[in-house]
Amino acid sequence: MHPVTSIIAVVGSATLLVACTEQGADTRPETLPATSATPGELTLQVRSANGISAQRLIAGEQAGSLVISSEGIQLLDSDDKPAATALPGYYDALAVHQDAAGLIAASHDLQRDQPVVLRWNAAGVAAAPEYLPSTGYPLEDLCFYQDQSNHDYLFLIGEEGLGQQWLIGEQGATSRLVRNLHLPVGAKGCAVNTALGALFISEEGIGIWQYAAHPETDSTRSIVDLVQPWGTLPEGPEGLAATDDGLLALDTGSNSLHRYRWQNQQWQHDSWQLTEGSKPEQLSARAVDDTLQVLITDDNGVQLLTELTGVTRPANTDSLPEVLALSQTQPVPHGGDAADDPAIWPHPSIPELARVLGTDKRGGLGVYDLQGHELQYLPVGRINNVDLRKGFTLGDQTIDLAVASNRDRNSLELFAIDPASGRVTGLGDLPTELTDIYGLCMAQSPQGVVYAIPNDKDGRFIQYRLDGSSGQITAKAVRQFKTDTQPEGCVADDARQTLFIGEEGVGIWTLSSAEDQPTELAEVARVSELLHDDVEGMAVYQHQERPYLIVSSQGNDSYVVFDALPPYAAHGAFRIGLNAGQGIDGVSETDGLEVSSADFGAAWPGGLLVVQDGRKRLPEGNQNFKLVPWQPIAELLQLP
Structure with missing residues (x-):
């Protein structure tokens, strides 16, 4: 100058x-x-x-x-x-x-x-x-x-x-x-x-x-x-x-x-x-x-x-409405692409004492309160996806059971959640027949039978029936099914015995979650202008009138909401933007997510959505999880 x-x-x-x-x-x-x-x-x-x-x-x-x-x-x-x-x-x-x-x-x-x-x-x-x-x-x-x-x-x-x-x-x-x-x-x-x-x-x-x-x-x-x-x-x-x-x-x-x-x-x-x-x-x-x-x-x-x-303003075709996170967890202890998948544990009587479980696929499992404070960290290895079900019988006691996919040993990592306090305790792991375990979800039958359903990068899913009546948890493979290419996300709608699975570069499929039913896959949605690959985290919101399927459309940092009943109509997509007032950055590159319609207190009207954030900003740091109230999402997409 x-x-x-x-x-x-x-x-x-x-x-x-x-x-x-x-x-x-x-x-x-x-x-x-x-x-x-x-x-x-x-x-x-x-x-x-x-x-x-x-x-x-x-x-x-x-x-x-x-x-x-x-x-x-x-x-x-x-x-x-x-x-x-x-x-x-x-x-x-x-x-x-x-x-x-x-x-x-x-x-x-x-x-x-x-x-x-x-x-x-x-x-x-x-x-x-x-x-x-x-x-x-x-x-x-x-x-x-x-x-x-x-x-x-x-x-x-x-x-x-x-x-x-x-x-x-x-x-x-x-x-x-x-x-x-x-x-x-x-x-x-x-x-x-x-x-x-x-x-x-x-x-x-x-x-x-x-x-x-x-x-x-x-x-x-x-x-x-x-x-x-x-x-x-x-x-x-x-x-x-x-x-x-x-x-x-x-x-x-x-x-x-x-x-x-x-x-x-x-x-x-x-x-x-x-x-x-x-x-x-x-x-x-x-x-x-x-x-x-x-x-x-x-x-x-x-x-x-x-x-x-000849000035022509280009059309902005990538604009989507935004909702804001109200809290965020502390970052996971490992850097890089580490945080991956959350699960939500509602407290049986005190809504504010709910817990969020979040995987650190470079080291273990974190446990957080609704304000995002880390309460526990269990260094059990490279666990990728986690899910949980309540009311599991383990010997002469009833626990809430969480299961995660452990990529160190291609196994099912088991955790007991105290039904009264929410404290998480490791129970060890069980081997699987998979050679490169990746995603996982759980399901529960009307009779109370609990299943863990891990998948492999080669497309294989194995449904394991879990039994803890002896005081030790065992896993028995009861059926298998497969996608043509790499899957990860899956979720079960227990109320309707339906299983949804995501094929990352292709779309979403569904089949019955019952162990004695056929394994033929039916199409829910294909990758499109609305749903971008990779198809990642998936969760079902249990509305009193109808269930909704929420999917991480990772390719454009958005979330798509479908009816979880045929013909699986799409209600639209949204993003999670910057909450400048709370100092919470927006969300991108989401792997796993979970949603619940349970009561979590006045701060979370209608329920809670938890998503993994692939890029931590404001300031930069290790990845974490963002907590979003459901009601703004329902209002934005005009859901009943």
Whole structure:
């Protein structure tokens, strides 16, 4: 960036623009020639040397300006005169964002070496500045993002391949680190396209990368464009600006402007040569109807204004309604892909004393209360799925029995749950005939016979009848059935003697859970636009009028609800979003889940859904389980 600069952001009801100008440059009122991939589409005009009038031309006469100058961050009035100094000091970057609550700005305080967030409410009243912790590495750029639920985030882009995503608190609330980012070492600029949910990063000498902006995503990236000869950029991108239909980029070394539009699932590219001898540095853009207004600032502070036509906002086909978790468990003790499957144990007389059992497939079983506190951890090995049934006879006593699939020994891991206190005790394990045990569920007949039904990665299911009358639990295989490809999730509807099983890449099947019935599989649902592979966790909600089947549609981080009776009509899908007020992150990559319609107290009207969270954010950490009340789900999907 030029050593003597003023960075200007227009504020007001219009889209906010940012530009960089050198103070004291001369105005050159002339039209500049340009070449275009679409002849006649691009016309560049010099509008101002100090940048203020050009900014106001784009933003409208009602807008003021936010300026970085030698005085600090300043507010300009409607006549472009300094009205107040919002924050004195020295700064080298500026991002602005406007939402329903007011205006948010972010910059980098060079003296403190800290990012700073400024807020103004809708009436223009400023809040105290909020300083974020120093990143510990040099910052190159920062940019805002707003998700579909109107949560505001700030990306901090560092030059050493590191970055951060922060959840920006509303006025009076503290911002919180959501996740750390791993970016190109030569990252220079960033821009966010909200419609595409895309974070764009320019890498010096390499090209432009696209990342998912939503925090409940991984850090995989895709190429937008590379430098020649691998791509179409002559030398390398510098400034970036998001547009409604894609992205604009400045190639500083070649004095060219590049436009990328996302159409038909691919990037359409156009480019134009700018004025010979100029060196474009900063770029801003906004859409007015179907026209894109673009502001370019070169290294001499001259601002160039142009318009591009044919702006089409891409449809957001991935938007689903959200519910919120009210609590979350402590993270499992092992890192990586560890937490997997929960089970819910309702207390027989005190709803608030219910327990959640959660597997840690790298070490054991956790036991949690409804506030998410870990009460017990049983280090019994790599257990994958867990289920439970009440009223199991073990010798001369009655226990509640939990069974899990143990991948260390291809066995059934057994646990006794004290019916009065909910305390869990290990009972050892029983061998199975499976060679690569994976998922598991339990079933109970009308006569009280309890079954454990584990499956193998090769598609085999074995139904074991469990008997504890002798005081020792035994398991007898009573039938087998098979899917063509890998299964995992399964659940039994004991009231109707029905078993549902999930074939991860194919769909959902059903058959009777009775040991003497045929094992032919009947189709419930196939992988589709609604149900995405992998088909993972499954559970049955016992409504008084009809049962519902809830399935983890892992491929798009959602949950699909079906009738659990033929013809298995689908009621729709939902996601579990960020609960900013409680500091609970959203949910993604869910493996296992469980649901219950039992009474869990006033905080859980209608019952409880527990899901495994594959990506722990806010802050990042080991995986855990999220607890969601059923009533908001029923209201969202208009379930009886």
